[in-house]
Amino acid sequence: MIDLTTIEPLIAQYGLLIIAPIALLEGPIITVISAWMAFGGLLDPLALYVVLVLADLAGDLAFYGLGRWGAARVAQRVMRLLGLREGHLRLLSRRFHHAGARTLAFGKLTHAAGGAVLLAAGMGRMALGRFLWINTALTLIKTALFMGLGYGMGNAYARIDQWISWASVGVVIAIGLALLWRLRGPRLCR
Template sequence: MIEHAELISMISSYGLWVLTPLAVLEGPIVTVIAGYLASLSILSLWQIVPCVIVADIVGDSLMYLLGRLALGGLSPTWRDRLGLSRRRLFCLMRGFRRNGTRILVAAKLTHAAGFAALTAAGAARMPFVDFLVANTLASIPKSLFFVVLGYLFGSAYETIGKWLSGEAALIVLALGLGLFSVIYLRRRRVHR
C-alpha cells in the first residue's frame, strides 16, 4: 500500500493523470486526499468530482467482472468447497434479481461490505446494465461525501484513512449486518 504522503506528492505533481488510476485502486482515501488538494487550490474541484466518480464505477465494475469470471472458471469441486452449491447460486441469483439494487447500495454505503457484494453481483450474473445503474446511484453520493470530507477536513487525512481501513469499517459492517438481520427477521415474521 502506498503511504499517504506519497499519494499527496504523486497527485500534486501529476494531477488527474495519476488521480484516476489511484482512485480506482485506493478509492475513498484518494478521494479524501483529492478533496484536500482541491481545498488548497492544487487541483480543481470541478475536475476531481467526475474523475473520482468514474474511477469508483470502473473499480467496482472490475470487482463485478472478477465475480462473473472467477465463478465460471471454478470447477464444481471448488465451488462446493467455497459453499457455492447449485442451490446457493440459484438463491444468490434470485436474491440479486429481486433486490440487487438494494444490496449494492447498502454495501457501497457501509464501505466494508463492498468487495463481497460487488463480486457476488457478478457471480450471481446480475445484468450489467442494472449493476451499472445501481452502482452509479450509490457512487455519486459516496464520492461526493468523501470529496467534501477531504475539502473540509483533509488535513486529517491520516486519521480518516485509518477510519476507512481499520476497525471502524468492521464496526460499520457489523452494524449494517445487524440492521439487515433485524429487518429480515421482522419481514419474515410478518409474512408467516
C-alpha cells in the same frame, strides 16, 4: 495498501493523471486527500469529481465482470471451499434480482464488503444495465460525500482513513451478528 504519505506528493506532481489509477486501489481515502488538495487550489474540483467517479465505476465494473464472466471456474472452487452449493448461487441470483439496489448500497457503504458484493452481483447475474444504473447513482453520492469530507477535514486524512476502516469493519460485524441472531436466535430460545 499505498502509504498515505506518498500519495500527497504524487498528486502534487502528476495531478489528475495519477489520481485515477490510485483511486482504483484506494477509493475513499484518495477522494478525501485529492478533494483537500482541490480545496487548496491544486486541482480543479469538477474535473477531479469526474475522474474519481469514473475510476470508481471502472473498478466496480471489473469486479462485476470477474464475477459474471471471468471467474466461473474460480468461483465454483471458492464456493466449494466455503461449503456453498449450487442452490446458494440460485439464492444469490434471486437476491440481486429482488434486492439488488439495497445489496449494492450495502457494498458501497461498507468499504470492507464492497469487492465481495460486486463480485456477488456478477455471480448472481444481476442485469448489467441495472447494475450500472444503480452503481452509478450510488457512486455519484458516495464520491460527493467523501469529497465534502476532504474539503472539510482533508488535512486529517490519516485519521479519516482509520475511521473509514473501523466503520466498515464495524458495519460488517454488526450485520454478521444480526444475521447470526436471525438465523440462530429462534433455535436458541427453544
